[in-house]
Structure formats: C-alpha cells, structure tokens
Amino acid sequence: MKANYPKHLERHRNPFYTLDDASAFSQGFAYYHGRSYPILMHAHNYYELNVVTKGECRHYFNNKSHPAKAGDIFMIPPYTEHGYWADSEEPQIFHLIIKNDITEKYKYQFGKYPGIKILFEVEPQIRQAFSNLSLNINLSKSILGDFVKDFDELIAIDKERAEDDGVMFELKTVCLLCKLAKIISQKYAVTDNRADNTADYIILKTTQYMEENYFSKITVDDLSKIVNMSTPSFFRYFKNVFNTSPMEYLKKIRISHATEMLSSTDKSISFIAQECGFFDASHFTHAFEQSTNMKPKEFRLKSKTDPNGN
Numbered sequence: 304m305k306a307n308y309p310k311h312l313e314r315h316r317n318p319f320y321t322l323d324d325a326s327a328f329s330q331g332f333a334y335y336h337g338r339s340y341p342i343l344m345h346a347h348n349y350y351e352l353n354v355v356t357k358g359e360c361r362h363y364f365n366n367k368s369h370p371a372k373a374g375d376i377f378m379i380p381p382y383t384e385h386g387y388w389a390d391s392e393e394p395q396i397f398h399l400i401i402k403n404d405i406t407e408k409y410k411y412q413f414g415k416y417p418g419i420k421i422l423f424e425v426e427p428q429i430r431q432a433f434s435n436l437s438l439n440i441n442l443s444k445s446i447l448g449d450f451v452k453d454f455d456e457l458i459a460i461d462k463e464r465a466e467d468d469g470v471m472f473e474l475k476t477v478c479l480l481c482k483l484a485k486i487i488s489q490k491y492a493v494t495d496n497r498a499d500n501t502a503d504y505i506i507l508k509t510t511q512y513m514e515e516n517y518f519s520k521i522t523v524d525d526l527s528k529i530v531n532m533s534t535p536s537f538f539r540y541f542k543n544v545f546n547t548s549p550m551e552y553l554k555k556i557r558i559s560h561a562t563e564m565l566s567s568t569d570k571s572i573s574f575i576a577q578e579c580g581f582f583d584a585s586h587f588t589h590a591f592e593q594s595t596n597m598k599p600k601e602f603r604l605k606s607k608t609d610p611n612g613n
Contacts, residue, residue, distance in 0.1 A: 308368070309589040312386045315343035322349055322402070332400040332464070332472065338390040348403035350423070351379040352480075354442075356451055358394030360387050364430050374442040376483065377430075378422050381537055397454045410479050411564070417511065418487030419480065425506055434545040440487055453479050456491065505530045505537075506544055510552070517556045518580045523549050557581065558594045560604045566606035572599050 335356070336342065344363060353362075355375045363386040364372040364379075371377070371387075373394070379385050381403060387396065406413055406423060413419040426440055442450060457475050464472045491507055509526045526549055527537035541549045561579045564570060570578075576587030591599050 308390075309447075310368075311366075312344045312363050312388060314384075315345040315515070318345050318384075320345065320347040322400075324599055328400070331458065331461040331542070333454070333461045334398055335395050335454075335458075336372075336387075336398060338385060338393055338396040340393060342387040344384045344386040346384045347379075348384055349403055350381060352399040352401060353377040353379060354397040354399075354447075354450070354454070356395045356397050356447065358389070358392045360389040360392075360394040360396070362387055364427075367431065369430060372441075374444065374447045375444065376422070376440040378427055380423070380427050383427070383431075389558075397451075399454075399457065399476065399479075401480075405473075405477070405480075412477060412481060413484065416484035416488050417514070418484030418489075418491070420510070420514070421487050421507070422480070424482060425510060428546075429506060430546050440490075442486070446486065450479075450482075479606055481575055482588050505540060507531070509537075509541065509549070513549075513553050513556055515555065517560060518578055520580070521553060530564055553580075554590055554594070558591060561587065561591060561599070562595070562602065562606075565603045575599070 337357070341358070353376070353544075355371050355373050357373055359370070359372045362369045362375075362377060363384075364377075368388075371394075374517050377385075387394075406419065422440070453475075457479065458473065460472050460475055508530055512526065512529055513521060523538055524534050526541075528536045532540070537565065538549065541552070545552055557579045561575055561581075564575045564578065568575075572587065573584040576582075576584045579587070581587035581590065588599055591597070591602070595602060597605070
C-alpha cells in the first residue's frame with residue numbers, strides 16, 4: 304500500500320445509522336465490502352465486527368488511523384466514527400452487525416473466554432488512545448481461510464433470517480465470537496516472565512489482574528508495581544487509554560459481578576459486598592446506586608420479576 308494515505312477522511316453524507324435504518328442494511332447484517340473505496344467516516348448505535356479478508360487498507364478510527372492487512376480484526380464500538388481508505392488494491396472486508404445486548408445476553412458463554420473483553424473493550428480503547436498502535440489482532444493465513452468459511456455461512460444464514468426471526472443468525476454469531484475470543488485469549492495470554500512494557504502488556508496485565516482478583520483489596524500502587532511503573536505514570540497512562548481511573552475501572556468489574564450474583568443467587572447483600580471486593584454493605588450499596596441508579600435490593604427485585612430488564 305502507498306504511504307501517501309490521507310490524514311483524515313471526509314464524513315459520509317449519512318454519518319450515523321441505527322438498527323432501525325432499513326436502508327443501511329440492504330446487504331444484510333453480514334456481508335463483504337470489496338469495492339467502492341474509501342468508506343467515508345460514519346458511526347452507528349451498535350457494534351460492528353470488521354475482518355480484512357483480502358488486500359491492504361487504512362483503517363480510520365475517530366481521529367486516528369492504522370494500517371490494516373488481510374487477517375486483521377477490528378471491533379467497532381457504538382457511536383465511534385470509522386472508515387477505510389485503499390489505493391488501487393481494493394481490499395475485501397467482512398462486516399458483521401452485532402446488537403449491543405449480545406455480551407450481556409450471553410455473558411455466561413462469553414465469560415469462558417478472556418478474549419471477549421480484549422475484542423470488545425481493551426483493543427478498541429488502545430486503538431483510540433494511540434496513533435498507529437493497536438493490539439494488532441491478526442489471523443494467520445490458514446486460520447483466516449477457516450474463518451472465511453464461517454463468514455460465508457453467516458452470510459447465507461442472514462439471507463434466511465426471516466424464517467426463524469434471526470435465531471440461527473444470532474447463535475452462529477455467538478459461536479463465531481467465541482471462536483475468535485478463544486484464539487485471542489491464547490495469543491494474548493499474559494505471562495509473568497514477560498519483561499517488556501509495551502502498551503498491550505501494561506493494559507492487558509493490569510486489567511487481567513483486576514478481573515482475576517476483583518474480590519481482593521487492590522490499589523493503584525499494586526497495579527503500578529505489577530508493570531514496574533511509578534504510580535503517577537501508570538495512573539495517567541491507564542486513564543489516557545480508558546478515559547477513567549484504574550479504581551473506577553475496577554469498580555465497574557465489581558459491579559458487574561455483583562449484578563450477576565444479585566440476579567442469580569439469594570445471597571445476602573453483605574455477603575455479595577464481601578465477595579465482590581467492597582468494604583461493607585453500605586459501601587457496596589452506595590457504589591451500586593451510583594452505577595445503576597438503583598439500590599441492590601431494587602435491582603434484585605426487578606431482575607426477579609422482569610428477567611429481560613424491560
């Protein structure tokens with residue numbers, strides 16, 4: 304690919320789409336884009352998985368851009384401007400539209416694979432925070448060939464979604480995401496004997512530690528020592544990537560586990576508070592209400608009477 308790519312892409316004449324925009328999905332919820340570049344900057348209120356299956360291009364993500372080649376994977380979060388530029392090579396990119404509630408709906412299945420969090424949250428945050436830097440989630444040529452078969456099957460199922468109200472398409476999407484997450488989990492497994500302090504290591508090591516030890520007392524000092532950084536430097540670095548502090552990020556993890564326990568068990572509020580790393584029931588109740596606008600007891604009652612959260 305030529306090096307003289309544009310610094311910025313223009314906005315599309317229709318810069319924002321929702322799942323209600325029928326015209327935006329004339330090609331379906333799963334399709335290949337293989338011509339008519341550039342794809343001008345646009346955003347939408349749902350997730351979108353992009354996989355480059357052929358050629359090379361430039362991926363634009365808000366005000367940053369990154370090189371992309373066959374095998375590269377990008378998850379586009381809701382409300383994120385993005386686009387693609389290519390020279391005469393005209394790459395092929397697989398697009399998969401993903402509803403926002405899928406991670407919550409299948410959180411038990413996705414919970415088996417740490418790669419899901421990397422795919423949906425960590426990698427997009429790193430891509431947004433740094434120019435020309437991402438985790439470079441890439442499938443080898445042989446593995447990509449296997450996934451293309453899955454993409455083709457999804458496209459075929461998508462064309463028949465009216466027959467079963469999209470049930471098969473949704474389940475196949477979940478299987479595909481789990482398959483991707485398994486590979487990502489293996490590729491980015493963080494080991495203690497790694498000595499470098501690259502962006503991916505710093506973020507993956509500390510977020511993984513929080514995920515695995517959320518029930519214990521954790522401080523910013525603890526996290527900074529894990530990656531051999533000073534506490535102020537680590538704090539600034541983490542906040543630059545996630546736009547939130549390490550402790551707020553940890554609280555989000557704890558609240559997530561607490562909501563699961565509230566909806567699926569009859570354990571006491573005090574017990575759940577302790578199991579999820581809060582000082583006591585009072586501290587837990589305050590933090591929970593700040594995050595959800597409901598007290599834990601209210602959330603439990605609502606989840607029991609309305610499991611779908613409507």
